[in-house]
Amino acid sequence: MNELILEPAALSLREPVLLSPDRLNGVDAIAAYLRCTNDAVYYARRIGSLPIRRLGRKGELYAFKSELDAAQKADSTLPEKWREGSLSAPS
Numbered sequence: 001m002n003e004l005i006l007e008p009a010a011l012s013l014r015e016p017v018l019l020s021p022d023r024l025n026g027v028d029a030i031a032a033y034l035r036c037t038n039d040a041v042y043y044a045r046r047i048g049s050l051p052i053r054r055l056g057r058k059g060e061l062y063a064f065k066s067e068l069d070a071a072q073k074a075d076s077t078l079p080e081k082w083r084e085g086s087l088s089a090p091s
Contacts, residue, residue: 022064
């Protein structure tokens with residue numbers, strides 16, 4: 001059963017937000033999942049080599065395990081914007 005987790009942004013709206021169990025919140029969680037350093041996560045996001053997103057202006061990073069796995073295994077399972085050869089990675 002999915003667990004209800006509130007994000008800071010949702011607290012101000014007073015509406016609960018259901019987070020995916022596939023989601024990794026924060027650079028520490030992403031680095032632990034990828035077994036790399038925090039600096040490597042920041043670098044991968046900056047150059048666009050992995051599908052890592054930024055939440056709001058504070059800069060908290062998040063990623064989805066399934067997308068990170070797909071990025072390491074096969075480009076065909078990734079969303080179009082992260083496939084090899086695309087002109088620019090999303091910010």
